[in-house]
Amino acid sequence: MFSHNKRLQYTVRVAEPNPALASLLLEQFGGPDGELAAAMRYFTQGLAEEDPGRKDLLLDIATEELSHLEVIGSIVAMLNKGAKGDLAEAALEEAELYKSLTAGGNSHTQSILYGGGPALTNSSGVPWTAAYIDSRGDPTCDLRSNIAAESRAKIIYERLIAITDDPGIKDALGFLMTREIAHQKSFEKALYSIADNFPPGRLAGVAPYDSLYVNASTGPGDTQGPWNSGPEWETTDESDMTRSADGGEGTAEVKLPADQMKTVEAMMLRTASDPNSDPLTGADLGAGAVIDD
Numbered sequence: 001m002f003s004h005n006k007r008l009q010y011t012v013r014v015a016e017p018n019p020a021l022a023s024l025l026l027e028q029f030g031g032p033d034g035e036l037a038a039a040m041r042y043f044t045q046g047l048a049e050e051d052p053g054r055k056d057l058l059l060d061i062a063t064e065e066l067s068h069l070e071v072i073g074s075i076v077a078m079l080n081k082g083a084k085g086d087l088a089e090a091a092l093e094e095a096e097l098y099k100s101l102t103a104g105g106n107s108h109t110q111s112i113l114y115g116g117g118p119a120l121t122n123s124s125g126v127p128w129t130a131a132y133i134d135s136r137g138d139p140t141c142d143l144r145s146n147i148a149a150e151s152r153a154k155i156i157y158e159r160l161i162a163i164t165d166d167p168g169i170k171d172a173l174g175f176l177m178t179r180e181i182a183h184q185k186s187f188e189k190a191l192y193s194i195a196d197n198f199p200p201g202r203l204a205g206v207a208p209y210d211s212l213y214v215n216a217s218t219g220p221g222d223t224q225g226p227w228n229s230g231p232e233w234e235t236t237d238e239s240d241m242t243r244s245a246d247g248g249e250g251t252a253e254v255k256l257p258a259d260q261m262k263t264v265e266a267m268m269l270r271t272a273s274d275p276n277s278d279p280l281t282g283a284d285l286g287a288g289a290v291i292d293d
């Protein structure tokens with residue numbers, strides 16, 4: 001069960017209203033790398049998790065992400081507080097109000113449609129969607145996804161910190177950013193606490209394809225690194241690119257039942273092209289005379 005502690009996880013001190021900044025901060029409220037997405041990602045993973053350690057970790061972090069959602073949403077609400085009142089009471093001259101709400105981002109949408117409250121959208125006003133959650137129900141897949149999600153959240157906070165000089169907001173965003181670093185560390189430790197974590201799942205890869213680097217490009221610029229060369233790697237050469245990897249025909253086949261075979265043949269006959277034809281087309285008719293100069 002959940003219970004609500006009225007204190008925020010981190011104190012929010014906003015120096016002055018700024019609807020345009022509020023709309024940019026929505027990226028971490030209702031955006032793909034934002035706090036609601038993080039909370040829902042770990043909450044749903046945690047409910048299905050059988051390992052007691054991972055279940056505890058996922059539900060702890062999911063709950064903390066909701067606390068982050070509360071912090072970032074409160075910053076947005078403080079930044080919009082003035083605009084909310086101005087709009088509700090039509091306090092300014094129309095032109096002044098228009099100017100204050102259209103200063104940048106989607107702050108006008110936030111004010112007109114959502115009344116100045118934190119909306120579950122990204123910074124461009126795109127509504128939050130469960131499609132942001134990419135869990136697959138396998139711990140080594142999902143932990144890797146979580147590590148990537150935390151690193152994305154960290155970078156978005158870093159960018160938001162770079163666009164505000166409000167010390168209170170910088171401070172709170174710095175806390176939220178730092179917590180994502182801690183989460184990334186926890187998820188990495190949890191991943192490597194699974195003895196056999198690579199490749200994901202139960203099946204091993206098929207040799208030699210699991211250590212084959214396909215050098216799929218020609219021309220200058222081929223570069224060697226630990227990602228494609230060394231004792232772990234075989235590399236294809238140019239002639240390999242003209243053959244199938246399995247040494248087979250490289251064709252695609254299927255055995256069809258006789259009645260389906262008939263319909264496919266009928267279709268092929270009906271739509272066959274005649275390589276000896278030279279048809280007159282609309283393009284030919286409309287081309288006009290060739291101008292020679």
Ligand code: MN
Pocket residue numbers: 035038064065068153176179180
């Ligand atoms: Mn967070």
Ligand code: MN
Pocket residue numbers: 038065150153179180183
């Ligand atoms: Mn996090």
